[in-house]
Every structure is written in C-alpha cells, then in structure tokens.
Amino acid sequence: MTEISRSRSPRFLLFFASVSLQFISGFSDDSTNSEISSKTKSNGNSNVATKVVIVLIGLAAVGLFSFFLFKAWQKRKRDEQHARLLKLFEEDGDLEAELGLHD
Incomplete structure (x- = not known):
C-alpha cells in the first residue's frame, strides 16, 4: 500500500503544479480598455512573471524539504537497523555463555 502512495505523490505534485500554472494567466488584468497604456500592460506581464517565479521557488522549496525529510527518514531507519x-x-553472546560455548 505504501508503494502506491509513494508513486502517487510525485504525480500529484506535477498535476498540482500544472493546474496552478494554468490559473496564473487568469490572475493578470487583460481588460481591453483603450485607456490602458503600454506601461500598464508591461506591468501586467511582469506581474505574471513574478507570480510564476514565486510558484517555481515554492515548488523548489517543497522539493528540497521533501528531499531532506527523505534523507532524515533513511538515516533513522539505518540507525534502527544497526x-x-x-x-x-x-x-547470541548471551546464548553462547549460557550454553558454555564461550571460554
């Protein structure tokens, strides 16, 4: 069961990222009013670019956090096995002493 949930997690993150990137273009102000100057239009494009950069930084932060959590989990499991x-x-040493096999 854990194998299924592990394989779904990256797919879910990829799906979520693609859907969220689709909605970013909906946040920009694309009104066709003749009073809007070219400066305002360029600000709208930079606003979208800023949002895209913020989303990418957020995804990178989530990825790094997941990586470090995975490494910490691996280290904990390794210590438990050790x-x-x-x-x-x-x-086994106690058994040898009990059986008189140890000198």
Missing part, C-alpha cells in the same frame, strides 16, 4: 543488528549479536 541497533537491531547489535542487539542480535549481543543476544
């Missing part, structure tokens, strides 16, 4: 391995060998 502790289990050490405990296993400690138990």
Whole structure:
C-alpha cells in the first residue's frame, strides 16, 4: 500500500503544479480598455512573471524539504537497523555463555 502512495505523490505534485500554472494567466488584468497604456500592460506581464517565479521557488522549496525529510527518514531507519543488528549479536553472546560455548 505504501508503494502506491509513494508513486502517487510525485504525480500529484506535477498535476498540482500544472493546474496552478494554468490559473496564473487568469490572475493578470487583460481588460481591453483603450485607456490602458503600454506601461500598464508591461506591468501586467511582469506581474505574471513574478507570480510564476514565486510558484517555481515554492515548488523548489517543497522539493528540497521533501528531499531532506527523505534523507532524515533513511538515516533513522539505518540507525534502527544497526541497533537491531547489535542487539542480535549481543543476544547470541548471551546464548553462547549460557550454553558454555564461550571460554
């Protein structure tokens, strides 16, 4: 079950990013009023560009945060496995002493 949820997460993020980028163009002011100067139109384009940059920075931040969480999870699992391995060998030493196999 966790394999399915892991494979859906990147797809969901990609879908969410593509949908959100589609809506960014809807936020710009595209009125066809004759009173709008070319300066205002260029400000509208820079406004869209700013929003795109903010979304990309946000996605990069989420990606980096996910990467560091994954690395921390890997390290924790590795430490747990190492502790289990050490405990296993400690138990074997006790068994050898109990059986009189250890000098």
